[in-house]
Amino acid sequence: MKFVTGALALALAAVPAAAQAQDKDKAEAEARAYVPQVVTTRHQGSFGGQRVNYSATIGETVLKSKEGVPEAAIVTTAYVREPRDPSRPVTFLFNGGPGSGSVWLQMGAFGPKRVAIPSDARDDGAPPYPLLDNPDSLLDVTDLVFIDPPGTGFSVLLPGADPKNYYGVSQDAKAVAQVIRRWLNDNGRWNSPKFLGGESYGTTRSAAVVNELEGQTYNDVALNGIILISTILDFGAESEVAGNEMGFVTTLPSMATTAAYHGKGLAGTPAAEVAEQARQFAIGPYAAFLLKGQKASSEERAAVRARLSQLIGLSESFLDRAELRVSPDRFYKELLRDRGLTIGRLDTRYTGKDYDSAGESPDNDPSFYGIDAGYTAAVNSWQRGALGFRTDREYQAIGSVGPWDWSLGGGGRSAYLSVAPYIGTALRENSGLRVFVGQGWYDFATPFFGAEYSLSRTGIPQDRIAWHYYDAGHMMYVRDEDRAKLARDIRAFIRAR
Known part of the structure; x- marks a missing residue:
């Protein structure tokens, strides 16, 4: 009886294997028959x-x-x-x-x-x-x-x-x-x-x-x-994961040019000049502040917060709550919140209207669905x-x-x-x-x-x-x-x- 049961189990196990081999042969035959156009x-x-x-x-x-x-x-x-x-x-x-x-x-x-x-x-x-x-x-x-x-x-x-x-x-x-x-x-x-x-x-x-x-x-x-x-x-460097500070450094100049484009931050200043000011701040005082972490002094924090607000057009109170680290999603939602608008990811010139103006990330990217x-x-x-x-x-x-x-x-x-x-x-x-x-x-x-x-x-x-x-x-x-x-x-x- 044990022998019969064992033989039956082996036979049943062989069925899927045989089917898989058959499927593989069929797929290979289809692939070999493919005629490129x-x-x-x-x-x-x-x-x-x-x-x-x-x-x-x-x-x-x-x-x-x-x-x-x-x-x-x-x-x-x-x-x-x-x-x-x-x-x-x-x-x-x-x-x-x-x-x-x-x-x-x-x-x-x-x-x-x-x-x-x-x-x-x-x-x-x-x-x-x-x-x-x-x-x-x-x-x-x-x-x-x-x-x-x-x-x-x-x-x-x-x-x-x-x-x-x-x-x-x-x-x-x-x-x-x-x-x-x-x-x-x-x-x-x-x-x-x-x-x-x-x-x-x-x-x-x-x-x-x-x-x-x-x-x-x-x-x-x-x-x-x-x-x-x-x-x-x-x-x-650009990974948005907790503990990576370089992402905040590399996105800051784009926040500054975007803010100026929408009439905030350094509005009225040519984009190339805005970018250069933001680069120097990002790689200098801002990067130094981020690397110090909680060892940064309150005076340094206040100075960095004020300049960051001036560059990217967000309030100092918002920046304080964000620990002076603004994620892209929060920026898309916050920059034009007072106008009831969000901005695009692929192209921040584009604006969109979300279901509501609460929350901290946009419903969608208006610069993608726009094209x-x-x-x-x-x-x-x-x-x-x-x-x-x-x-x-x-x-x-x-x-x-x-x-x-x-x-x-x-x-x-x-x-x-x-x-x-x-x-x-x-x-x-x-x-x-x-x-x-x-x-x-x-x-x-x-x-x-x-x-x-x-x-x-x-x-x-x-x-x-x-x-x-x-x-x-x-x-x-x-x-x-x-x-x-x-x-x-x-x-x-x-x-x-």
Whole structure:
């Protein structure tokens, strides 16, 4: 009887194992049968004052496992000047998130078409959203390849693929680097001047991809330039956790510029001057006060409180209750509480109205819901329409790519996470590499002083880093004047190679 019972148990246990093996075989068969889509169309446009004939190729690059099983279909959108020139610069671009598609840079800043949304920090309203020619596109000076990593845009993991192989700082960078190498192979562009650019987490990705392209012993891809737009490299310094004082230091200058913009603090003073006054206070008296903690004297506390109030436009009584440490959420809610308004995170020029004016954090980010519908409509219309990409998948402007592995070879996100040293290594080991950094005065997602702090650390050569600032927020190109300025600045950066 015991033997029969044991045999039955073994037989029952074998059923799920057999089913799992069957499911795995089915998923592998589906993945191997996947046929990537590639569509090329031809167009004309005027960019940077030049008439340009160009091809637009939207297609899927299939990445495989070590065993040769297809795992991911990564969509790239390449705009290449015709007739083709193998010595012409090529720029690879992506957005951030880490779950964000390339829609923002492609349809807002550098692609041949752009969506028209209000330039003055107003809500984009309801459709239709005009899709316009974009004279600020960089196609006059460089070919453009927009990359959507797995889980973003139309890019997907194929049946049976393990998300852990793609969803993480290093894993994501390896995949993007592989796509870049494949594109260079397929298009005969290994000897072209090469630029790499990203926005937001895309700057984190840029640093990690540079490490994959240039930091390996074999098959190096040397770069001419890295373009960082709205930079986040040092997650340790900017982490909003109890006990970390650097976050208050790096956000203070953004609070000051924002307060002045809304008629508080140093109202009437140019943003660049406000920023400089706030930088000096933040890194000097304020940082010293924070580091002393409860050992700071009452006189020092009073002096710091008074100057902090003068700079960021909040009352001394509020600052006292907050222990002179104002979190971003509290600032969004408190600055314009007397007007019944909150301010944006991505762009603090935007304002919104919450359900009520109590509480200490806003209901939502008015600078995101103020633009997202227009961009999503534009990218779907352009890529499914004029570019001819056919799919029943939804375009993931902000997709779910979790859980994300924040470790850099071990330690997890609980360890101090900064990818800035990757850029330092690349600069030291490639004398022809330069870095462009573009920051908005009114960006709280990636504050400009945080970018300055991360890139001023020991081991990062300073003479090949160019800084540029804009009178808008995270996506500075939503403001017409700053989109044109950003394009001019990057054109000059590429031409100066």
